[in-house]
Amino acid sequence: xxxxxxxxxxxRHAGGVYWRSLxxxxxxxxxxPADFWVMASAGVMWNVLQFAFLTVLFAAVPxxxxxxxxxxxxxxxxxxxxxxxxxxxxDGVWSTGTYVLKxxxxxRITRPAPVVVQxxxxxxxxxxxxxxxxxLVMVAYGWIGAGMGLAAVPVGVLGLACAxxxxxxxxxxxxxxxxxxxxxxxxxxFVLLDLQHNAMTMPLALFPAAVKIVTMFVVxxxxxxxxxxxxxxGHLTSWWLVGPPLTAAASVLLAAGLYRLGLRSYDSSGH
Amino acid sequence: MSNAFAVDRAxxxxxxxxRLAYKAQWLVALVLGGGAMLVSMAMxxxxxxxxxxxxxxxxxxxxxxxxGFITATMVFGAADWHIADRILDGHxxxxxxxxxxFQRARAAEYVxxxxxxxxxxxxxxxxxxxxxxxxxxxxATAGVLTAVSLVLVFPLAFGLxxxxxxxxxxxxxxxxVMWLREALLAFFSxxxxxxxxxxxxxxxxxxxxxxxxxxxxxxxxxxGHVDTAGALGLLAAEAAWAAxxxxxxxxxxxxxxxxxxxxxx
Numbered sequence: 001x002x003x004x005x006x007x008x009x010x011x012r013h014a015g016g017v018y019w020r021s022l023x024x025x026x027x028x029x030x031x032x033p034a035d036f037w038v039m040a041s042a043g044v045m046w047n048v049l050q051f052a053f054l055t056v057l058f059a060a061v062p063x064x065x066x067x068x069x070x071x072x073x074x075x076x077x078x079x080x081x082x083x084x085x086x087x088x089x090x091d092g093v094w095s096t097g098t099y100v101l102k103x104x105x106x107x108r109i110t111r112p113a114p115v116v117v118q119x120x121x122x123x124x125x126x127x128x129x130x131x132x133x134x135x136l137v138m139v140a141y142g143w144i145g146a147g148m149g150l151a152a153v154p155v156g157v158l159g160l161a162c163a164x165x166x167x168x169x170x171x172x173x174x175x176x177x178x179x180x181x182x183x184x185x186x187x188x189x190f191v192l193l194d195l196q197h198n199a200m201t202m203p204l205a206l207f208p209a210a211v212k213i214v215t216m217f218v219v220x221x222x223x224x225x226x227x228x229x230x231x232x233x234g235h236l237t238s239w240w241l242v243g244p245p246l247t248a249a250a251s252v253l254l255a256a257g258l259y260r261l262g263l264r265s266y267d268s269s270g271h
Numbered sequence: 272m273s274n275a276f277a278v279d280r281a282x283x284x285x286x287x288x289x290r291l292a293y294k295a296q297w298l299v300a301l302v303l304g305g306g307a308m309l310v311s312m313a314m315x316x317x318x319x320x321x322x323x324x325x326x327x328x329x330x331x332x333x334x335x336x337x338x339g340f341i342t343a344t345m346v347f348g349a350a351d352w353h354i355a356d357r358i359l360d361g362h363x364x365x366x367x368x369x370x371x372x373f374q375r376a377r378a379a380e381y382v383x384x385x386x387x388x389x390x391x392x393x394x395x396x397x398x399x400x401x402x403x404x405x406x407x408x409x410x411a412t413a414g415v416l417t418a419v420s421l422v423l424v425f426p427l428a429f430g431l432x433x434x435x436x437x438x439x440x441x442x443x444x445x446x447x448v449m450w451l452r453e454a455l456l457a458f459f460s461x462x463x464x465x466x467x468x469x470x471x472x473x474x475x476x477x478x479x480x481x482x483x484x485x486x487x488x489x490x491x492x493x494x495g496h497v498d499t500a501g502a503l504g505l506l507a508a509e510a511a512w513a514a515x516x517x518x519x520x521x522x523x524x525x526x527x528x529x530x531x532x533x534x535x536x
Contacts (some may be wrong), residue, residue, distance in 0.1 A: 038442060042450035049458040056468050060324050065317055127447070187299055194303050198310045206313040 018112040021121035022089075029126060036126050043087075043127030047080050047134045050201065065205040070145030071233045077138030078225040080169040081160065083193060084131025090121035090168045094186050096262075097178030103269030108126045116172065152232055153240065162244035166177025166224050169251035172259065179262025189263045196221050203235075216243075223247040282376050283383030286350060290387035290438045298312050300348050301519045305398065308340040312403060325467040333405040338490040339462045343419065344392050345515060346428045346485060347453065350384035354436045355445035367528070374433065385404060409495025417501045419488040423509045427484055430516025431456070437520065440527035460485040481516065484509040 029036050048073040054076065058069040067075070096119055099105050110116045143156070174189035181187075200221055204212050223244045230236040290296065315336065319329040327335065354377050357363050366373050399405070408414035435452045439445050459482035465512050466474050466487050477483050490508055492502040 033446075034442075035444060038444065038447040042447035042454075045451050045454040049454050049463070052458065055464045056464055056470075056473070059470070060468050061318050127450070156296065183295075187295060191299060191302055195306045197309045202310060202314055206310075206317055 002169040008150075013112075013124045014114050018117045018121055021118070022124070023120040025121060025124040029124060034145075036129075039126035040130035040133075042132045043084065043130030045130075047131060047138065050076050051079075051138060065203040066235070066248050067203045067233075068146070070142040071229065071235075072201070072203075073142030074146065074233070075142075075203075075225055077135045077140075077142055078160065078163055078229055079196060079200055080135030081139065082135075082163040082224050083196070084135055085164040086168050086171050087125025087128030087166070087262045088132065090120035090172060091125040091128070092118075093172045093175040094189065095119065095122060096175045097182070097186055098184045100262075100266060101179055101182060101184060101269060105263070106268055107264055107267075109263070115263055116256070117271050120172065146233060148232065155228075155232060157243055158241070159232065160190050162248045163224045163228065165248040166220070166244070166251045169248070170219070170221070172255040173251070176255065176258040176262045179259075179265055192219065192221070196224070200225055220247045220251070278371055279375065279379040283386070286353070286380035286383030287387050290350060290384045296348075297391050298346060300388065300394055304340055304347075304391065305410060306400060307343070308336055308395065309340070311336045321510050325465065326464060326496070327467065330341060330406050332457075333403045334494060335465060335486075335490045337399045337403070337405055338417075338493060339403045339460075339486045340395055340399065341392050341467060342460070342485045342489065343426055343457075343462055344388050344395065345385050345421075346432075346456065348385070348388035348391065349381055349428060349432065351381070351432045351436060351449065352445070353380060353384070354433065355439050355449075356440045358436065359443065359445060363528070370532035374524060378426075378429050381432065382425050385425055385428065391534055408493050411438065413492055413495055413502065416499070416506065417489050417493040419506055420484070420492055420509060423506065424485060424489075427509060430513055430520060431481060433520050434516055434523060437523050437527045455480075455536035456482050456485060459483065459490060461487040461490070465490075481512040483514060 003267055051073070053074050054069065057064075058072070062068070064072060077261065085168075093116070099108075099119060105115060107121075108115045111118060139156075139160075170192065171189045175186040177188050178186055199207070199211070200215070204215065204222060204226055212222075215226070227240050227243050231238055231240050300379040312333070314334045315327075316329060318324065319327070319332055322328065323331075357366060357377075363373070364374070369376075408417055431452065435448055436445065438448050442448060459466075459480055461477075461483060462485070466477050466483060469477065477487075484505070488505045491497050492505065497505060
């Protein structure tokens with residue numbers, strides 16, 4: 001009983017530190033409005049052009065592997081929201097490699113808050129505001145165009161929440177690799193994000209079975225956007241809805257575990 | 272090589288060696304570029320299984336996608352950050368005291384860094400050739416003119432990159448500017464989708480910009496979508512853009528350099 005109370009208290013404390021740090025970053029951003037608008041516009045531009053790409057493509061073809069225009073918009077939109085959310089909620093994890101190299105994890109270890117929370121909130125990617133905003137527009141436009149009603153909204157919200165959690169957790173886990181593979185750049189996380197933007201904006205039916213297996217059960221990025229949208233649009237049965245929450249839980253455990261293991265092997269700089 | 276180019280060669284070689292020192296970048300570029308190419312191939316194989324669309328059949332599209340991979344790897348793999356960092360951290364102030372032309376030195380470095388993408392391009396093209404067996408050029412002349420077009424991508428890419436990097440004198444940051452440039456380049460060059468699929472007004476917008484010469488021009492020549500006279504016209508336009516951006520950048524730099532600040536001072 002005492003253990004449970006202590007854990008709940010620690011979780012509340014960590015949550016409080018997380019939000020206070022994030023709010024501090026947002027306050028810092030508001031001091032540089034021009035910078036904010038350049039970055040947010042850049043975040044929007046890629047997605048405007050993805051929107052344009054789909055619009056141009058579907059002027060020539062009726063569907064891609066059975067997926068129609070508005071369904072594909074939802075697919076791209078949900079991935080954009082999830083990826084943009086990582087920039088807003090845990091962009092600092094991209095600096096894990098730099099902090100490890102420079103020994104800047106040291107003083108974070110001495111502070112009374114989880115290290116991963118402190119690192120995650122050490123930065124905000126301002127492009128995330130544009131990505132999340134425009135991603136939601138794409139999802140909403142696709143949703144309406146695909147003729148989906150309000151009854152499916154709870155499923156949509158569940159899919160969105162799980163997508164954000166899975167994406168943040170997977171990026172955190174892959175950035176934690178830099179505890180062992182020393183370097184400023186989080187290459188694995190970068191590769192994941194780039195391949196997601198290429199492959200996961202397309203129906204999985206286009207790819208060989210190996211790709212389907214890997215994206216569903218090895219690096220489960222299919223549960224970020226493909227599975228929720230496929231269930232919503234009737235390409236998969238509703239049984240698949242079990243997948244996103246389970247994947248979200250597993251991804252969070254993986255990220256937390258990897259970060260903890262990384263901290264154990266962390267030996268500061270110059271040793 | 273004459274003394275006139277000795278400094279350029281030295282800058283290019285240093286930039287080339289600097290890029291080659293980070294061998295993981297080859298692998299990352301191959302995974303990213305190769306991944307994008309495979310996704311694109313999978314999509315077009317499905318869409319073109321019923322026949323040609325907008326003048327592209329599966330044969331033509333295989334060659335088109337591989338040419339897109341080559342130019343994307345050359346352009347996105349070059350060292351644009353190196354130039355931007357010199358402006359952002361104030362090193363440009365020291366560069367201005369050196370007895371070398373700033374733009375020419377950066378051009379040599381940039382071209383040197385573009386050459387460092389050759390191993391990635393070669394490996395990617397070899398893999399694509401084995402997997403997809405694309406058709407050869409429409410004629411021997413088309414093959415030669417395609418090669419000329421790809422060579423012209425070097426100054427063209429530098430001009431575009433350098434002009435956008437100069438924006439750092441005002442913005443003090445580069446990431447957003449780089450993303451904007453790369454997004455526009457990917458779309459209007461035809462890397463994302465051939466320009467022939469776009470409505471005529473959007474094609475007109477694209478052809479009013481330098482971007483189509485990165486992918487559409489070499490692939491149109493390669494596939495024989497234009498005759499020899501048309502190909503020479505496209506090459507002339509590509510060269511004109513490269514020259515125009517080179518001299519335009521000089522004018523912009525002369526204004527921009529008055530804005531130089533070193534670590535906020």
